[in-house]
Amino acid sequence: MSLNQATRVAVLLSIGQHPVTARARRADQDARALELALQLNHADVIPLHVGQLNEHNEAALRSYLGMGISQIKLIGNSDILLGLEQGVRESQANIVLCGSRAETGEGSGLVPYLLAKKLGWPIVSGLVSIEKLDQGSATLLQALPRGQRRKLKVSLPAVLAVDPAAAVARQSAFGPAQRGAITPQKLSSIEAVSGAEVKHNSALHSFLWQFQPAKKRPKRLKIIKATSARDRFKAAAAKADASGGKVLQGVSADDAANEIIKLLLEESVLNLDGHL
Amino acid sequence: MSENMNNSTLRRDPRREWILRNRLHPQHSEIATEDSSSDVLHEWMGPQGIKRKAPHNIGFIGPNGIRRIDRSGTQQAGSASRKEIAQQPSRRSHQIQHPQQYILVVADMTGGRLSAQDKDILGLAHQLAAKKAETAVMLVVFGEHKEAAFAEAGVDRLLHIEGEAFDGFSPDLRLAWLTAIERELHPDYWLFPDSGLGGGDLGRRLAVELDVHAATGLWQVNLKEQPISCVCRAAASTQDLTRELPRVILALSECAEPISDSLHAVQEFNLVRQPLDQLPRIQDLGAVAVDPASVSLAEAEFILSGGNGIRDWDGFHQTAEILGATEGASRVAVDDGYMPRDRQVGATGTWVTARVYMAVGISGAIQHLQGIQSCDKVICINTDAGCDMVKRADLALIGDSTEILAAVRRKVSELKQEKRHVA
Numbered sequence: 065m066s067l068n069q070a071t072r073v074a075v076l077l078s079i080g081q082h083p084v085t086a087r088a089r090r091a092d093q094d095a096r097a098l099e100l101a102l103q104l105n106h107a108d109v110i111p112l113h114v115g116q117l118n119e120h121n122e123a124a125l126r127s128y129l130g131m132g133i134s135q136i137k138l139i140g141n142s143d144i145l146l147g148l149e150q151g152v153r154e155s156q157a158n159i160v161l162c163g164s165r166a167e168t169g170e171g172s173g174l175v176p177y178l179l180a181k182k183l184g185w186p187i188v189s190g191l192v193s194i195e196k197l198d199q200g201s202a203t204l205l206q207a208l209p210r211g212q213r214r215k216l217k218v219s220l221p222a223v224l225a226v227d228p229a230a231a232v233a234r235q236s237a238f239g240p241a242q243r244g245a246i247t248p249q250k251l252s253s254i255e256a257v258s259g260a261e262v263k264h265n266s267a268l269h270s271f272l273w274q275f276q277p278a279k280k281r282p283k284r285l286k287i288i289k290a291t292s293a294r295d296r297f298k299a300a301a302a303k304a305d306a307s308g309g310k311v312l313q314g315v316s317a318d319d320a321a322n323e324i325i326k327l328l329l330e331e332s333v334l335n336l337d338g339h340l
Numbered sequence: 341m342s343e344n345m346n347n348s349t350l351r352r353d354p355r356r357e358w359i360l361r362n363r364l365h366p367q368h369s370e371i372a373t374e375d376s377s378s379d380v381l382h383e384w385m386g387p388q389g390i391k392r393k394a395p396h397n398i399g400f401i402g403p404n405g406i407r408r409i410d411r412s413g414t415q416q417a418g419s420a421s422r423k424e425i426a427q428q429p430s431r432r433s434h435q436i437q438h439p440q441q442y443i444l445v446v447a448d449m450t451g452g453r454l455s456a457q458d459k460d461i462l463g464l465a466h467q468l469a470a471k472k473a474e475t476a477v478m479l480v481v482f483g484e485h486k487e488a489a490f491a492e493a494g495v496d497r498l499l500h501i502e503g504e505a506f507d508g509f510s511p512d513l514r515l516a517w518l519t520a521i522e523r524e525l526h527p528d529y530w531l532f533p534d535s536g537l538g539g540g541d542l543g544r545r546l547a548v549e550l551d552v553h554a555a556t557g558l559w560q561v562n563l564k565e566q567p568i569s570c571v572c573r574a575a576a577s578t579q580d581l582t583r584e585l586p587r588v589i590l591a592l593s594e595c596a597e598p599i600s601d602s603l604h605a606v607q608e609f610n611l612v613r614q615p616l617d618q619l620p621r622i623q624d625l626g627a628v629a630v631d632p633a634s635v636s637l638a639e640a641e642f643i644l645s646g647g648n649g650i651r652d653w654d655g656f657h658q659t660a661e662i663l664g665a666t667e668g669a670s671r672v673a674v675d676d677g678y679m680p681r682d683r684q685v686g687a688t689g690t691w692v693t694a695r696v697y698m699a700v701g702i703s704g705a706i707q708h709l710q711g712i713q714s715c716d717k718v719i720c721i722n723t724d725a726g727c728d729m730v731k732r733a734d735l736a737l738i739g740d741s742t743e744i745l746a747a748v749r750r751k752v753s754e755l756k757q758e759k760r761h762v763a
Contacts, residue, residue, distance in 0.1 A: 081575065081576070081578070083576065083578060086578070165576065166575070166576075167575060167576040168575050168576075169574070169575060170556075170574045170575070170581060171557075171574050171575045171576055172554065172556040172557070172572075172574070173540070173544060173556060174544055174547065174548065174553075174554065174556070177544045177545060177547075177548040178548055180548075181548045181549070186512070186621040186622055187545075188622060189537070189540075189541050190536060190537050190541070203625070205628065206509070206537070207536075207537075208536075208537065208627075209450075209536060209537075209639070210635075210639050210640070210641045211630060211634075211635030211636060211639045211640060211641070211666075212627060212628075212630055213627070213628040213630055214508075214509060214624065214625075214626070214627050214628065215624075215625035215626060215627075215628050216509060216622055216623065216624060216625060217622070217623040217625055218621065218622045218623070219621045219622075222621075227536075229636070229639075272583070272584070273581055273582065273583045274581070274582045274583075275574065275575075275579050275580070275581055276579065276580045276582070277578070277579060277580070278573060278577055278578055278579050278580050279580055281559055281594070284594050287597070287600070289600065289601070292411055293411065294410075294411045309718075309730075309731075309732075309733045309734040309735055309736055310734070310735050310736065311725065311730060311733075311736040311738065312735075312736065312737050312738065313725055313738040313739075314738070314739075315737070315739070317739065317740070317743040317744045317746070317747040318747050318751070320721070320737040320739055320744045320747065321744060321747035321748040321750070321751045322751065323735060323737065324698070324719055324735070324737070324744075324748055325748065325751055325752060325755070327696075327717065327719060327734075327735055328642075328663070328696065331695060331696050331716075331717055333641060333642040333664075333665075333695060333696045334642075334663060334664070334752070335664050336752075336755055336756050336759045337756075337759070
């Protein structure tokens, strides 16, 4: 890729919440997204945050700066989605990197999809790494369950949502965090639209929504469909029995190995094509 | 004889009865077994139309000479109840001839079969369907499947969309199909499992497409309230959000009970207007071979775990490499410095979800057994046959772990060589 057409990567940063202390912190997945962006060669990283700057979230925002970026663009006073859309458009980014779910608020994971719809770009979720950036397309690695990976090619511009399995973000250094700048961004078109658009926003009826601390989910009961009293009694009185596994004592090592290999092949976890 | 007992005079055989009473008689067992087959009824209709019972004839004489009464009906001969049980259909049939509305469920079908979460969501769909008459639950299946029990899981209508494109990641095409269904049927609800890349991704795409603020991470629906409300996990599962129930629902597992007592007509359904083919913006380049050592312990499928009983750690690492297993360790092995801390399995380390867990030289402290609770198959190699890990294991081998692991390495290498020669 020629240098004058360097990829411009907008990274969407949000304020996270520590799962135990509930203190504001850098959001884990957003930090991973920023880490991914910083690992790219020849890419301009444009960190964006929509919201107000106050004493509660300044430390959290600054911890992103401590990862080695000089400034964060702050888009204040607006609907989040509109602010993001305008911010991304004005930064002329062709890749948007973000975490897949916020750590505060509803945390529905819908924002990347809504933003992609607004921008008219494709979206890929579950991103683990960006393998290659070409003219107009990117080769990505996507996380599948059980640690498996899949390679995808997506046409740019695109929105990429980072999976929790992506590389862990680097530590935040205190000095750069204090020196970095959080620059408020004046967006040209935002004030005019915001009033009219917010009415359409479905978040309006969310004042009926109630947030409570998460309740522990009830454990599913074992449902007993017994026709006779005897069956019901047996089910109720049954002990959680031992698994009743096979115990082989005094067998030769070869026989033991055969037993193990038989079970591994039955469960199809043993791949005989691989390394010798 | 027994046939006559109901209507005609009762004929007794005193000698026979005497033998039956005397279990020391040489002919006792012979006659008793004859009786239990059909001869003695313990319940019959008397001549006046009154049910007569002979309590002494109930049950059978057990091996210790004590009368045993088995009320499950399995061992009682001649009892009508057994036949009745067999004839009863175990599930009632649930038919909807002319559905007025539909509830759509898009299943993940991991491994080509309905997952437990898919079944829970079908259960939730039927709870919602019961609120309105003539509402059918339709399941959308993309690509090949191996499922044979759609009827038991509660599928009224099945929309099976075939095509090679569905083998890989094809969200645009899937979304095009879902929007085509939306246009044709305008279902009451769309239900998805809120799971990583399957329903979680597709459901959000559809919600955005339909301009619906979807309920994500839903785990409870309050059907009694008007309008129906639901409880969703919010803020990284630290909060519960109670809100109205939208049309697009992404539900967690165990959000409702799966269907267990009805049998549904799995009627094939076809769309009148199918979506047009389009140029995909996302191209699937296929799966990537993953180094098992790089897979995080929590999501590894096959773990070889070592503990205090291991003498030959080099052999252990070699075995893991040859088997293609992710390495784990017990706390003692980590404390002694044989394995890094991030490889520790157990309550204080990582809770693993492996399908196969192989514990070598681990006796099974309670914290370790907690950590492997959700493993399917546990193989254990240990010198002590009485340890807790042996009790937990599905296959326990008592012997020297160094020798057994060496034998495993040798055998697997041989198998691989053979396979290579054949190919």
